[in-house]
Amino acid sequence: DIQMTQSPSSLSASVGDRVTITCRASQSISTYLNWYQQKPGKAPKLLIYAATNLHAGVSSGFSGSGSGTDFTLTISSLQPEDFATYYCQQTYSSTPYTFGQGTRLDI
Amino acid sequence: QVQLQESGPGLVKPSQTLSLTCTVSGASISRGSYYWTWIRQPAGKAPEWIGRIYNNGNTDYNPSLKSRLTLSIDTSKNQFSLNLRSVTAADTAVYYCARERNALWWLDPWGQGTLVTVSS
Numbered sequence: 001d002i003q004m005t006q007s008p009s010s011l012s013a014s015v016g017d018r019v020t021i022t023c024r025a026s027q028s029i030s031t032y033l034n035w036y037q038q039k040p041g042k043a044p045k046l047l048i049y050a051a052t053n054l055h056a057g058v059s060s061g062f063s064g065s066g067s068g069t070d071f072t073l074t075i076s077s078l079q080p081e082d083f084a085t086y087y088c089q090q091t092y093s094s095t096p097y098t099f100g101q102g103t104r105l106d107i
Numbered sequence: 108q109v110q111l112q113e114s115g116p117g118l119v120k121p122s123q124t125l126s127l128t129c130t131v132s133g134a135s136i137s138r139g140s141y142y143w144t145w146i147r148q149p150a151g152k153a154p155e156w157i158g159r160i161y162n163n164g165n166t167d168y169n170p171s172l173k174s175r176l177t178l179s180i181d182t183s184k185n186q187f188s189l190n191l192r193s194v195t196a197a198d199t200a201v202y203y204c205a206r207e208r209n210a211l212w213w214l215d216p217w218g219q220g221t222l223v224t225v226s227s
Binding site: 095102 | 152153154155156158159167168169170171203205208211212213214215216217218219220
């Protein structure tokens, strides 16, 4: 299986901060990389697909970049509703499609 | 608006079979372009992709679960189901169903999730 490693595992920030979360794949996955946001007790929600594409209805404050093995999720100006856990997921090649371990974003 | 809802027992005894159903509303699961997928998440851990099924019954399974797993689909009821045999405490998790876009492989939307505990 392809291993996905996120950094940092947790992060403290303030409203208005610019935040970057990194995801690294154990082998090249082209741009087959999705980002999800999960709030406590809720299902994950899709933010970014294919590394750089903003899902419909998602705030333009979120952006994704990267290809190959290194990817980033950037939140340009943190809003109160952005405090959550973020997961990357690779969907390259055959299943299973593995997730990173998550990055918890706290105030 | 597409919505998914998981249903099934919240408590399963060790060695028994975990059975869940996902009911889809707002879209027909017979329509192409999407797979119908199960994911689980143990408390405090990352999600784990379990498997998916297409409207023609074709399936893809996580190799780590393949020997115990069966997915099925009932297009007349707009439902798909999961059966996981010989469960242990390690199968305790919140189980989610989700729609998976063909070729792009993103998951959206997800059901709200259902907690399944394996315990005697």
